[in-house]
Amino acid sequence: MTPEELLKAMFQAGVEAALPQLCVPAHLPRRPKGRTIIIGAGKASGAMAKALEDSWDGPLEGLVVTRYGYRLPTERLEVVEAAHPVPDAAGREAAKRIHELVQGLTEDDLVLCLISGGGSALLAMPAEGISLEDKQAVNKALLASGATISEMNTVRKHLSAIKGGRLARAAYPAQIVSLMISDVPGDDASIIASGPTVPDPSTNADARGIVEKYRIDLPGAVSRVLETIEETPKPGDPCFERVENVMIATPQASLEAAAAVARAAGVTPVILGDSIEGESRDVGLVHAGIARQCAMRGQPQEPPCVLISGGETTITLKGDGKGGPNTEFLLSLAIALDGMDNIYALAGDTDGVDGSEDNAGALIYPDTLKRAEAAGISPKVMLANNDPYTFFKGVGDLLETGPTMTNVNDLRCIFITQKA
Structure with a gap:
């Protein structure tokens, strides 16, 4: 050789060790009494959806968003494509639909999340008062700044209506199982795809500190959101009582x-x-x-x-x-x-x-x-x-x-x- x-x-x-068709089936939860809603975001989520569909023996419904060119054919789950690393309108619309899918559920329902790296850009649902153009400008600035992935996603969480644990809050009181493929140093679940189902230990002040560190010029609307008192759900919040985050593949x-x-x-x-x-x-x-x-x-x-x-x-x-x-x-x-x-x-x-x-x-x-x-x-x-x-x-x-x-x-x- x-x-x-x-x-x-x-x-x-190294790539094959993390292929969804190998990693997903071994970590699937039991079928719930109620509905099974599948949602997901990330570069691997299209393949994760295919692996799940091939292995699940019950009814399924849901929506997954992946990067352009990363979709695999599915029969029961909808997979849409959007832009990465800078979000686009397709990612925004997918995120809105995912947010709507998990609302109004009961304790008998299961939300099965397929999360992988890239989900931060693909799950693009700006916080109230922020436009998609604002998010795009911040993303471009972060990518050019030299900020670490942890720092970038800390900022992204606090500008999102769905990341930083907010998806878990929307889905409560349903059971949530998130299957995660890690793309971040240390496998920190709160950083992977900006942790939509994970308690967020960071604060708006942390996000402002990162912006100041890298001298990022923020749009006015973004600055106003980061100055608000509204925070992401923190550890100990009741919305995480029925959430299980499972790492199925790691660097x-x-x-x-x-x-x-x-x-x-x-x-x-x-x-x-x-x-x-x-x-x-x-x-x-x-x-x-x-x-x-x-x-x-x-x-x-x-x-x-x-x-x-x-x-x-x-x-x-x-x-x-x-x-x-x-x-x-x-x-x-x-x-x-x-x-x-x-x-x-x-x-x-x-x-x-x-x-x-x-x-x-x-x-x-x-x-x-x-x-x-x-x-x-x-x-x-x-x-x-x-x-x-x-x-x-x-x-x-x-x-x-x-x-x-x-x-x-x-x-x-x-x-x-x-x-x-």
């Missing part, structure tokens, strides 16, 4: 699946962590340092070994290029390694889309920089302009998988084949 084949096999194993499980592939190939895996955050280019520098230490000193592991990590890095946009966190990480890594022999790497988003482009991520090889130089492409100029997509497209090293129908965040693998 070549280094490229091993890295791609590891990535595929850590995908890292372990990738590690198993390496181990089977005779390569020692070293999992660095499943919740690594920070600026993508900075994380690339740190990973390069660890890879160099393995190659030159045999620490923390003698080659052949592969460094594996997950989490969600961020980009503070300063240029006008194209790309996402994984390609920016890899470009920074390649520059720092400076063509070092015997080191290969892959980084990709397990949902199949890195940022807003059509690739999951990319790969780097010992000769990546030489090939770029031969093609007249400057890696440092590309990195300064936040243009890693153009760089990797130019050298032909993009990782293109198409929609994977799941989402457990980023998977990074650095393969050191032998000592330098």
Whole structure:
């Protein structure tokens, strides 16, 4: 198996460990006495709806919203598509309909929620007084600011009529079971899709603090909402008494699946962590340092070994290029390694889309920089302009998988084949 084949096999194993058809059936609750209402939001929710429909032996009704291109055919459940990462009118209408579906229920009814990463943008029901255009402006500013996913979703919760536990409040007193595929560091249920069925420990003041930290210019209506005294439902609120939030797939499980592939190939895996955050280019520098230490000193592991990590890095946009966190990480890594022999790497988003482009991520090889130089492409100029997509497209090293129908965040693998 070549280094490229091993890295791609590891990535595929990480994706497959989180596929809804494997994860959903084992966690389905018992049929209720009353109605079963299915709702959901996220990049994996379309596939989750299909897996649920194939496994459920009773009556079903409901609505799920997923990203454009991520819908799978269903017979009993309605699946609609909307925009991500910036919400659109389709997401707003879907969120309104979902909110209406869960109202007026009884204790005998079950609301089965299918929640995955991406739900924050897809479940776009602005709080009263805020327009969709306001939400779009805030989302764009947050995405460009360098804020972490936890920080972004803290702000989003407090600008929503359905997230931050408000869906649970609307569905009370029905039983609620939320099946969650985690895409956030630490698997914090209150952050995944901004926690529509989870108590929210954050406050409006916390959201205002994040806005001030990143110097985000808010529309007037948004500022007024964040200054109000109305809060999201907090821990201990009665609306959560009959809510069960179940984690059915996690980044850590995908890292372990990738590690198993390496181990089977005779390569020692070293999992660095499943919740690594920070600026993508900075994380690339740190990973390069660890890879160099393995190659030159045999620490923390003698080659052949592969460094594996997950989490969600961020980009503070300063240029006008194209790309996402994984390609920016890899470009920074390649520059720092400076063509070092015997080191290969892959980084990709397990949902199949890195940022807003059509690739999951990319790969780097010992000769990546030489090939770029031969093609007249400057890696440092590309990195300064936040243009890693153009760089990797130019050298032909993009990782293109198409929609994977799941989402457990980023998977990074650095393969050191032998000592330098």
